[in-house]
Amino acid sequence: MKENIISFPGGITAIDTGFVRPKMDASHLVLHQGRAAFIDTGPTPSVSRLMDALVTLKITPQQIDYILLTHIHLDHAGGAGELVRRLPRAQVVVHPRGAPHLIDPQKLIAGTKAVYGDKIFRRLYGEVVPIPADRIITPEDGAWLELGGSRLEFIHTPGHALHHYCIIDRDSRSIFAGDTFGISYRDFDTLAGAFIFPATTPIHFDPDAAHASIERLMGYEPEGIYLTHYSQVTDLQRLAKDLHRDLDAFVALAKDCKGEEDPLEAIKRRLRAYLWTRLDAHGFPQDDRRRDTLLGMDINLNAQGLAVWLDRQGS
Secondary structure (H helix, E strand, C coil): CCHHEECCCEEEEEEEECCCCCCCCCEEEEECCCCCECCCCCCCCHHHHHHHHHHCCCCHHHHHEEEEECCHHHHHHCCHHHHHHHHHCCCECCCCCCCHHHHHHHHHHHCCCCCHHHHHHHHHCCCCCCCHHEEEECCCCCCCEECCCCCEEEEEECCCCCEEEEEECCCCCCCCCCCCCCCHHHHHCCCCEEECCCCCCCCCCCCCHHHHHHHHHHHCCCCCCECCCCEEECCHHHHHHHHHHHHHHHHHHHHHCCCCCHHCCCCCCHHHHHHHHHHHHCCCCHHHHHHHHHHHHHHHHHHHHHHHHHHCCCC
């Protein structure tokens, strides 16, 4: 189990949820003065890993005060209903827009199945357990909660999803950004540092809001940002610049595909070519099979989100 856990300063631990492949999807555990919170959970099949991690870290279920969900996409929040059953004190903290879909997850399940199909849904996500309304907290923008004498601030960050917030941990000068600050798999680390790209998945992608949310995060001058995909990144000025550039490039290539016979397939091709060029410049080996293994799912999802956004522009 220890190989699935990475410890960072400030009482922060990354736990690999096992979603799809190693080091793709992380839950973070924050511990302050004996009180703890999970940030994102992975899907329901990941819950056993989170509980095993508590044993490894010598933290009891009674020490967990909160399950903080950056947003309700199932790779981030799907396991929350099952996890809350196992944590007697924990309250689930979710964006006000997301709470109804956790209390009654049928629309959330249907929307995810529409993207992945029934078979893949069952394999990746399992059962999505409803959460009792009395176990849910819905922080407004700028609200905060206390964890072991430390303040965690919640700021609403649309762009990736309308139901997305980020968590500011001032004591560690860290931000837990979910998907707002993009995706940075450790597989792509080279001598040039981390490789990052935006998450433009369906259905709420909004490039203007995404740019604004990245700038808002950078305004806190964090020393590190923790991503669900995958954990800590530093060198944040460079990475923020990369994200802004990529958002503009993604939008431009989507617009260029508007007149294509099959815009979605055209966006996928162009997105893949764009990311391949960036990986070349980053010094990552020119291995198409490995690149497709690591990025195929993201390219498909990002292309779908861009296609939905493109359709909205014509409505």
